[in-house]
Amino acid sequence: MYDIENYYNAKTTDEASALLKEHPGARIISGGSDVLIKIREGKMAGTSLVCIRDIEEMKGITVKENGDIWIGAGTVFSHITRDPVIQERIPVLGEAVDQVGGPQVRNIGTIGGNICNGAVSADSVPTVFSYNAKLRIVNTGKERIVPIREFYLGPGKVKLEQGDVMTHVIIPSEEYQGYQGHYIKYSMRRAMDIATLSCSVVSKIEDDILEDVRITFGVAAPVPWRCTETEELLKGRKITKELYQELENSIRSEINPRDSWRASKAFRIQIAGEIAKRALYRTAVLAGVPEEPSFDFAEEFGEV
Structure with a gap:
């Protein structure tokens, strides 16, 4: 009823x-x-x-002349996963939203709803945070652009005023071109479950040097959490076994998850370093970083 x-x-x-x-x-x-x-x-x-389901201007994915990707807030998850723009330019977002619920939910759920709900367990959010996305919000003829990092105010609270309608998620061209990304969701079940902890890593790697990296967690704080201290620690460094260990240790000291019936704070901290390490490793593989003879990444990490 x-x-x-x-x-x-x-x-x-x-x-x-x-x-x-x-x-x-x-x-x-x-x-x-x-x-x-x-x-x-x-x-x-x-x-x-x-x-707002019948508002056509809020659906679909387009690339502007400057290379910015505009994703309509009313675009459903299954469309995002299959869209050629997403597959070619930011496939990690398609992979992330493909982990939302089951097929029925992915056929009706929208990226706008996933973001505006304010839930830190939302599967799309860590990746759009790592891409420094912007949100287009309209209100009776007026519009404003809000960086997504300013949009989350607290658990379940977002920066929307009376009459606001979020119409698009914008991924600026300079934030994704030359970058690789990977998303890992840890949950109690492998399917149709919300995240116990999630992590999206986006990196730019040239000649085995980590030029830039963005690491965002879901369910690691009251709002989606960018690990800026760890990012600064890693930038400009050569990809080595020691770098991955520093990443793991730094992540565990930077996040502040809570205890819940799904997992304890201590457990979330423990797995956070591991999934961040695995996600960065995967972006390095996608960037063509060769494995060091002294360090068998696959054996060390297992299946990623």
Whole structure:
């Protein structure tokens, strides 16, 4: 049973903004994979809904003349995974959202909903953080661009004002060109489960030198967490066994996860160093870094 007060179907972003202002307690819905569950559980009983599913300008993926990738907030996960732009330019994002729930959820869930929900376990979020993504937000004819690192305010809280509609996720060209990425999700089950801990690593490697690296965790802090101290420690360094060990140790001292029924703080800290190391290793493989004769990466890490 779904206790919904009113349901409004917006055809444009301006109409959606106007409806949200006219009905201050209303919530946006597209696929409904999060909102409808909360309504059914009674957590949002009696809520009015503004549906944005039919707003075509919020769907699909395009590349602008300057190389920036624009991902419509209403684009479903399965579309993102299969899209040729994603596969060619930022395949790690497609791989990440392909780990959301099951096929049914990936066919209705949208990247906009995944981000605006404010959950630190969201599978798309660590990767868009590592790509320094920007969010396009409109409100009755006006628009603003918000860096995603400024969007998360706390657990389940994001920087949206009354009437705001997030329309696009923007990946600037300079943030992905020449970079490789890998996402690892650790969960209690291998499928259809939210992350106990997740990590997305994006790196630029030239001649075995780690020129740039971005490391973002989900479920390691109250908001998605960029490990900037570790990033600075590693930049400009040659890829070696010692670098991976320093990465592992630094990560464990930098994150601050919580205890929960899914995993203890100590367990999350322990596995954090391991999955970050494995994710960076995978980006190095994608960049063509040869294995050192003295260090068998595959034997050391196992299957990545």
